[in-house]
Amino acid sequence: MAEFFDALTDEHQRFIGRQHVFFVATAAVDGRVNLSPKGGPSVVPLGPDRLLWLNLTGSGNETAAHVLEQNRLTLMWTSFEGPPLILRVYGRASVIHPDETRWDECVAKIPATVGARQYFEVAVESVQTSCGYQTPLMDYREDRNALAKWAEKKGDDGLRDYWSTKNAVSIDGLPTRRDSR
Secondary structure: OOOOEEEHHHHHHHHHHOOEEEEEEOOOOOOOOEEEEEEEOEEEEEOOOOEEEEEOOOOOHHHHHHHHHHOEEEEEEEEOOOOOEEEEEEEEEEEEEEOOOHHHHHHHHHOOOOOOOEEEEEEEEEEEEOOOOOOOOOOOOOOOOHHHHHHHHHHHHHHHHHHHHOOOOOOHHHHOOOOOO
């Protein structure tokens, strides 16, 4: 059933490209484990051992806080359409913020949409597939545009204020580096 790989195969990379939703899990040394659903075309495999993920502004910023403290991260995709499969990528991540020189390099790979908060570059340590036999079949309709509309309404200054007041620390009080202007 479950199978481990040292890196992403070409088929794994194609599978990632076909999925509309994925999940991100992180944890600090102490405190809560964070598990977040993500969507849209925001993850790009950069080869068998690297992924790039564009993270948009949200109500919290737990992933950034956890990665800054200890950089472990797990990404998971499950097929809701087609043959059943679950794909997990275990790795180490680094955070890239808009004020950093690597930002433009990331934008060239995944364009920064309105509300772009940071990129995460993930060094793949291992990959696991499992059957996904119990995952339901579900039909994809469309991506939601509520976050983009919200971010457009806030504007650049409003987003920076939001980051400073709502995204500067995790729910466990860890810094996220999103309080800088």
